[in-house]
Amino acid sequence: xxxxxxxxxxxxxxxxxxxxxxxxxxxxxxxxxxxxxxxxxxxxxxxxxxxxxxxxxxxxxxxxxxxxxxxxxxxxxxxxxxxxxxxxxxxxxxxxxxxxxxxxxxxxxxxxxxxxxxxxxxxxxxxxxxxxxxxxxxxxxxxxxxxxxxxxxxxxxxxxxxxxxxxxxxxxxxxxxxxxxxxxxxxxxxxxxxxxxxxxxxxxxxxxxxxxxxxxxxxxxxxxxxxxxxxxxxxxxxxxxxxxxxxxxxxxxxxxxxxxxxxxxxxxxxxxxxxxxxxxxxxxxxxxxxxxxxxxxxxxxxxxxxxxxxxxxxxxxxxxxxxxxxxxxxxxxxxxxxxxxxxxxxxxxxxxxxxxxxxxxxxxxxxxxxxxxxxxxxxxxxxxxxxxxxxxxxxxxxxxxxxxxxxxxxxx
Numbered sequence: 001x002x003x004x005x006x007x008x009x010x011x012x013x014x015x016x017x018x019x020x021x022x023x024x025x026x027x028x029x030x031x032x033x034x035x036x037x038x039x040x041x042x043x044x045x046x047x048x049x050x051x052x053x054x055x056x057x058x059x060x061x062x063x064x065x066x067x068x069x070x071x072x073x074x075x076x077x078x079x080x081x082x083x084x085x086x087x088x089x090x091x092x093x094x095x096x097x098x099x100x101x102x103x104x105x106x107x108x109x110x111x112x113x114x115x116x117x118x119x120x121x122x123x124x125x126x127x128x129x130x131x132x133x134x135x136x137x138x139x140x141x142x143x144x145x146x147x148x149x150x151x152x153x154x155x156x157x158x159x160x161x162x163x164x165x166x167x168x169x170x171x172x173x174x175x176x177x178x179x180x181x182x183x184x185x186x187x188x189x190x191x192x193x194x195x196x197x198x199x200x201x202x203x204x205x206x207x208x209x210x211x212x213x214x215x216x217x218x219x220x221x222x223x224x225x226x227x228x229x230x231x232x233x234x235x236x237x238x239x240x241x242x243x244x245x246x247x248x249x250x251x252x253x254x255x256x257x258x259x260x261x262x263x264x265x266x267x268x269x270x271x272x273x274x275x276x277x278x279x280x281x282x283x284x285x286x287x288x289x290x291x292x293x294x295x296x297x298x299x300x301x302x303x304x305x306x307x308x309x310x311x312x313x314x315x316x317x318x319x320x321x322x323x324x325x326x327x328x329x330x331x332x333x334x335x336x337x338x339x340x341x342x343x344x345x346x347x348x349x350x351x352x353x354x355x356x357x358x359x360x361x362x363x364x365x366x367x368x369x370x371x372x373x374x375x376x377x378x379x380x381x382x383x384x385x386x387x388x389x390x391x392x393x394x395x396x397x398x399x400x401x402x403x404x405x406x407x408x409x410x411x412x
Contacts, residue, residue: 001065005139006072017109019139021359022150022373023098023208023382025129030350036093036124043121043349044082050156051080058153060140064115080115088121093354094128095208099382101133101205102359103392106384116140119154129354138361141158142259144339147373155346191255195248195389196239196333197365202311203387207396208357210380215407223287225294227379228338231258231372232297233290234402235336236279238383239368242390243281253278256330257366260301275300288403326364334368335360341375357382368395 026032031039051058064078091101101122110116116137124130134150141149151157190198213227220230235256243250258275277296283289337360348354357380360371367389372381381399385392 001072001074002140017107017213017361018363019106019108019110019135019361020138020141020146021102021105022134022146023102023131023359024134025095025098025131026124026348027129027352028124028352029352030347032124032130032351035126036123036128036130037289038088038121038123038130039270040086040088040121042084046349047086047109048082048111050153050197055152057149060149061115061117061153064113065137075326078115080117084111085117086113086119086121086359088123091122092128093122093124093130097122097128098131098133098357099206099208102382102384103204105133105135106204106206106359106361107202110135110137119125129375130351132348147339147341151342151346157346188300191330191333192251194251194254194333195243195246196254196325196368197330198367198386198388199327199365200362200386201388204362205385205387205392206359207383207385207392208381208395209383209400209403210355210357210378211400211403213374213377213379213408214250216379216403219406223290223294224289226256226297226373229290229294229297230406231338231370231379231381232258232279232293233286233335234399234406236281236283236289236293236372237402237405238395239279239334239390240281240372242394245394246390248390250281252280252282254334255279255332256265257335259337274288288404290406329364332366334370335363335366336370336372338372339374341373343374343376346378356380362386370395370399 028034028036031042033039036157051062060075062077062079063075065073067073089101091097091238101120105120110118117140118135120133120135122131122133135152136146136149138342140146216230217227220227223229225233239254240250256277256279258277260275275297277293277300280289281293283292337358339358341356353375356373356375358371358373359382360369362369362384367386369384370381372379374380383392383395383399385395
């Protein structure tokens, strides 16, 4: 097991749930009947054939994690029981039902004695679409690689290639020293009291938002920014509104942690750097917020790629230290991730995937995480919040309003 994957396994063992989800609604056709009922056996048969074909990119779906005393955990062969891993659950169909199901699943660990994934199916109704939630443990894959893994497994189609290599610092010693100093900075107290930081509870909430991708991209370009910058600007408005609704102090700025995908994975399902951005919560104008954020990310993204994988998870002992430090850190108050998804519509066992929303876990003492993924012309976003902090629904409503404001007719 690679060190990056092992670090996620260790964090899970330390009591931090490290499960990433993808929720989706499905159109009629294939294994989804006209009345919304599901032919689960047909779906299992198709996915079983895909696993049995022996594609090495799907090997983690037939392996489990084995702990080893005094050493990193390891992968061991463990054929999945598809009656367990692919099953129908009782949940309300449609977008709202899926968000409530995700709320429950984000505090429910995967079975440790099995391969660390499951596909949970929700039947439709005459007026609501069927859907599914696909769960992977973070040691199996990260967000960027998870999109490719899910696409290959569920649809059998060839995922998009990884990003091209990015130049990095050639002096390895200098890079490691720089990374170590940046890692130590995480422990340095910077953020004042805020409900976004604190001990995590078992009461979690998930809400969804979405926006047309091309319209958001055009709005970002008008300000010389990227789609990821526009996402952060919308998050900025959402967080400010949710804090105000709760009656909490809205600080002038608030630091957010943003993962940056790295091209050099080796045999790992995880390869990310960490970019930090100070959200300008005091900006009430969303285009002003967007310009502020764009100026920061144009520099911070390359710095994250040069640092590489987070230095405080480079060994077993440092991962244990990081797990402890993360429960008390005051460096970042929330987590935002954005991954590129399939550009074309996909089908699972003959049923069209209509909408997709990724959901990312809460870790350490961070009570708010926002995930986004592009798919078939739209950007689907989830808000995952510990209810001891802020309301996910409040953030989601404000986030949707910010998206709508950004893509409205350009100002004169």
